[in-house]
Amino acid sequence: MRASLRWASVLGAATLALAGCGSSGTSGSTTAGNTPPAPPKLAMQSAVGAGEGTLNLIAWAGYAENGSTDKKVDWVTPFQAQSGCKVNVKIGNTSDEMVALMKTGQYDGVSASGDATLRLIYGGDVAPVNTSLVPNYATISDFLKDRPWNSVGGQMYGIPHGWGANVLMWNPKVVTTAPTSWGAVFDPSSPYQGKITAYDSPIYIADAALYLKATRPELKITNPYELDATQFQAAVELLKAQRKLVGEYWSSYTTEVSSFGAGNSVIGTAWQVNANLINGEGKVKVETAVPSEGATGWSDTWLVGAKAAHPNCMYRWLDWITSPSVNAQVAEWFGEAPAQTKACDRTADETFCTTFHALDQDYAGKISYWTTPTKSCGDGRGNACEDYAAWTQAWTQIKG
Amino acid sequence: MDPGVDPDQGLTRRRRPRAVVRVSGFLHRHPLVRLLGLLSAPMLWLVVAYLGSLALMFAAALWSVDSFTGNLIRVPTLDNLRTLITQDVYRTVALRSLAVAASVTVVDAMIALPMAFYLAKVASPGTQRLLVAAVLTPLWASYLVKAYAWRTMLANDGVLSWALRPFGTSGPDFGVVTTGITLGYLWLPFMILPIFAGLQRLPDSLLEASADLGASAGWTFRSVVLPLVFPSIVAGSIFTFSLSLGDYIAVKIVGGSTQLFANIIYDSIAGGTNPPFAAAAALFPVLAVLLYLALIRRTGALENL
Amino acid sequence: MTLSPRARLALRLFTGLGLGAIYVPLVVVLINSFNVSQTFGWPPTGLTLRWWAAVWDNPGARSAVLTSARVGLAATGIALVLGTMTAFAVQRYRWFGREVVGFLVVLPIALPGIVTGIALNSAFAARGIPLGYLSVIVGHATFCIVVVHNNALARLRRMGTSLEEASADLGADIFQTFALVTFPQLWSALLAGGLLAFALSFDEVVVTTFTTPPGLQTLPLWIFDNLFRPNQAPVVNVVAAVLIVMSVVPIWVSQRLSGEPTTGGRM
Known part of the structure; x- marks a missing residue:
């Protein structure tokens, strides 16, 4: 059990940012029309030659550990020994920071989240990836391939790395009947008033939209990240009502874990790792589920810089980081489902992949992955949708 | 002071270089120059660097953001x-x-x-x-x-x-x-x-x-x-x-x-x-x-x- | 004014209680540095030394301490020079702008850190100056000037000008006067001001957040990052405990060196 707790360095900063998804320029891509233009045509690597001796990466904290955080957590040093590429890692704290850093052209690759990838692809900052040069790509979970946040027109722009869902978590000692719907955290007459917790970020509006998508079909919500004025208003109203029930908005998981441990919170949205951590401490037991409406979540991808000075080292890194044992290490340290199916045989905790539903396609299918909201709805409604700046201001209104 | 007379009556071993004495004398006679000298660096720092930064930030308060590109639109708006x-x-x-x-x-x-x-x-x-x-x-x-x-x-x-x-x-x-x-x-x-x-x-x-x-x-x-x-x-x-x-x-x-x-x-x-x-x-x-x-x-x- | 024994006792009790309250959370920090719980669950279900051991294994913490020390020393140095200059300008010359200078000096600490941070950040960006050691040091020095200024000002006022x-x-000449007469009277005030400036810089989070580039990590930023990693969070308590203990050294040294004629104990 201890082993499964050695998970995430920094989900805090990382996922916070994933969530916050900063996004200044959500999309240089989307123009005034409804269909985004094609990304710039960039050459794809055709073969992996000799390493260049150096590799400059931008990564979420916890994705490229070299032993400086914990001596036992190190998959960069063996890579350097094996490939001869000296790795310099720059930690990106937010998606915006990552985009800005990639635009300098000084980096060979980045571990980007769903809200940064398209910006980089359409901005011409990353190149298409020749997946045939990455042998480990073959055994990556199929449901992560050719998805809207990592590919354009059937062309992959990166190698999927890991993913996770924002689950519903509860303390069964207090919440005695297992909830099956997000209604449990939105019901105005909830008996758990003051003990409900919610995620402290504008992106949490998507969770409300996801619930409304299922419960108020007349709103015609198709995608919780593409909300027009009416839909958006409905989600905001739902959250304003929920505000009276919420005891604490959590923004880092130490906050949530300690709240459940101390009894300040008994039900709310959570990451699987939080649940594992609470159960590991043993003081309080919690259960988690993806309710019937589905859930929001994240999916991260390693991308190759368009101006990479060390592309051969980068391709070696792509294969290394998605190799079964390394991917297993990262996933366990970070606390997410590994993208590599074979990683599941290599985890220190044998039940890790089951706990994180790593191979569960149905589970993955229920997740609406974090994407930055833009004015463009991505469908026939045109530019009628609320962008992330509007989401941010609404979040202030909701918290009041 | 008379530069010809050793000011500390030979108690210090070294004589003050002439330039130092002259600068000192000048400063002694001109308190305004002394004051300006004292103020120069701090005011450069606090007014130019600090107040300048604040002014720059508040000027940006009148701008807006293009929601597609995320770029600043530098057109004043309230x-x-x-x-x-x-x-x-x-x-x-x-x-x-x-x-x-x-x-x-x-x-x-x-x-x-x-x-x-x-x-x-x-x-x-x-x-x-x-x-x-x-x-x-x-x-x-x-x-x-x-x-x-x-x-x-x-x-x-x-x-x-x-x-x-x-x-x-x-x-x-x-x-x-x-x-x-x-x-x-x-x-x-x-x-x-x-x-x-x-x-x-x-x-x-x-x-x-x-x-x-x-x-x-x-x-x-x-x-x-x-x-x-x-x-x-x-x-x-x-x-x-x-x-x-x-x-x-x-x-x-x-x-x-x-x-x-x-x-x-x-x-x-x-x-x-x-x-x-x-x-x-x-x-x-x-x-x-x-x-x-x-x-x-x-x-x-x-x-x- | 003679205090009745009752009043003295009441004051002593109140001060004792106040200091007690100040130290309760610090004791909690110390206990949590041995707490087996990774998120400081209370009361501790067990005690462990593994967080203390982990600190020795953590080069990130050590380099963050070094970064903070470097930034703190540089910012304090700048603040000492600028703060002394403004103190002289305000205290030794009668002119129209004295109050304005006093106001300008206090402004960076009086305005919320988030304002100073954002303003400096946008200024660096506008002038194309990349964030780095320089930007952090500039940010810290700006709000440190005031503590040096005020310490020097109070001392200059007390010193008077007769000796000079x-x-x-x-x-x-005026340089000799400064070196042999003014400075020896002034330096203990500068030491006290410098120490406070260093302490301010060493624990600053907000301005630092907006003036550091990714990759450069001062100690508070390191703590911020690690506080939110469960398998790292308790390590933060160890670092804080070590800092509290080590802070006794500079405080003791400054009290010794300054040898202030103490005013206590006359009532």
Whole structure:
């Protein structure tokens, strides 16, 4: 059990940012029309030659550990020994920071989240990836391939790395009947008033939209990240009502874990790792589920810089980081489902992949992955949708 | 001075170089040049670099952001300010922040004054040294760690509830009150130190004179000590008031579901979503602090920090 | 003013209670540094030394301490120079702008850190200056000037000018007067101001957040990052405990060196 707790360095900063998804320029891509233009045509690597001796990466904290955080957590040093590429890692704290850093052209690759990838692809900052040069790509979970946040027109722009869902978590000692719907955290007459917790970020509006998508079909919500004025208003109203029930908005998981441990919170949205951590401490037991409406979540991808000075080292890194044992290490340290199916045989905790539903396609299918909201709805409604700046201001209104 | 005569009568081994003597003489005769010299670097720093930065930021308050490209649109518009003024939520949060900052300041002053008085006027010299060190030491324990320690203290089964349980009560839930407690704790040393320094400057002879004239200790405290140390209290309040007004981290740790004004500023800029709106929102704490400084200008507090 | 024994006792009790309250959270920090719970669950279900051991294994913490020390020393150095200059300008010359200078000096600490941070950040961006050691040091020095300024100002006021005038009358040039007469009276105030400036810089989070580039990590930023990693969070308590203990050294040294004629104990 201890082993499964050695998970995430920094989900805090990382996922916070994933969530916050900063996004200044959500999309240089989307123009005034409804269909985004094609990304710039960039050459794809055709073969992996000799390493260049150096590799400059931008990564979420916890994705490229070299032993400086914990001596036992190190998959960069063996890579350097094996490939001869000296790795310099720059930690990106937010998606915006990552985009800005990639635009300098000084980096060979980045571990980007769903809200940064398209910006980089359409901005011409990353190149298409020749997946045939990455042998480990073959055994990556199929449901992560050719998805809207990592590919354009059937062309992959990166190698999927890991993913996770924002689950519903509860303390069964207090919440005695297992909830099956997000209604449990939105019901105005909830008996758990003051003990409900919610995620402290504008992106949490998507969770409300996801619930409304299922419960108020007349709103015609198709995608919780593409909300027009009416839909958006409905989600905001739902959250304003929920505000009276919420005891604490959590923004880092130490906050949530300690709240459940101390009894300040008994039900709310959570990451699987939080649940594992609470159960590991043993003081309080919690259960988690993806309710019937589905859930929001994240999916991260390693991308190759368009101006990479060390592309051969980068391709070696792509294969290394998605190799079964390394991917297993990262996933366990970070606390997410590994993208590599074979990683599941290599985890220190044998039940890790089951706990994180790593191979569960149905589970993955229920997740609406974090994407930055833009004015463009991505469908026939045109530019009628609320962008992330509007989401941010609404979040202030909701918290009041 | 006469450069021909050794100014220190041969007591120093080395003669002053002629240039130094000449510069010194020039400076001695021209106090204005001395003053300008003294002011040059600090004013370059504070006016050009600091005020310049502030001006640059507030100019950005009039801009907006293109929601497709995320680029700044450098066309002046009052939209940000209009949003801030017309929407109720900003007024609510602003008033809440002011209330928290004011209560933290008042409570800190009430706690700090007796402590500083004991330190400065009652404790023996040895004890005084020890106690001053005891007040200074917590400043070195990280602010974040202390804020998080308060989370442990204030949680539902935390230290406070644990201590209060025998009395059949428990601590407050996370919210405005717990935020105030935590901020008050964090900034208390910043209130004690200026008051202590002010009391130390207060001559004992004044207090003795007051006693000789028949005033009781309480009367002396009210009519002599308090008026004279008031500027120091106000000086301390600059720290407690503005540090509280600018805090967005402690409220995230112990604030439960509440938010303060600095959170609005931080949220607009942290996501990189709307820096102009953050700049516009920053006008509120700046105006509040400037107003406060203007109010206390007459007390001489600015010289007593 | 003579305090009744009752009043003295009341003051002593109040001060004792106040200091007690100041130290309770610090004791919690210390206990949590041995707490087996990774998120500081209370009361501790067990005690462990593994967080203390982990600190020795953590090069990140050590380099963050070094970064903070470097930034703090540089910022304090700048603040010492600028703050002394403004103090002289305000205290030794009668001119119209004294109050303005006093106001300008206090402004960076009086305005909330988030304002100063964002303003400096946008200024660096506008002038194309990349964030780095320089930007952090500039940010810290800006709000540190005031503590040096005020300490120097109070001392200059108390010193008066008679000794300096005597020195000039005896033929010393102004540099000699400063080095041999003014500075020896001034330096303990500068030491106290410098120490406070260093402490402010060493624990600053907000301005630092907006003026550091990714990759450069001062100690508070390191703590911020680690506080939110469960398998790292308790390590933060160890660092804080070590800092509290180590802070006794500079405080003791400054008290020793300054040898201030103490005013305590007359009532």
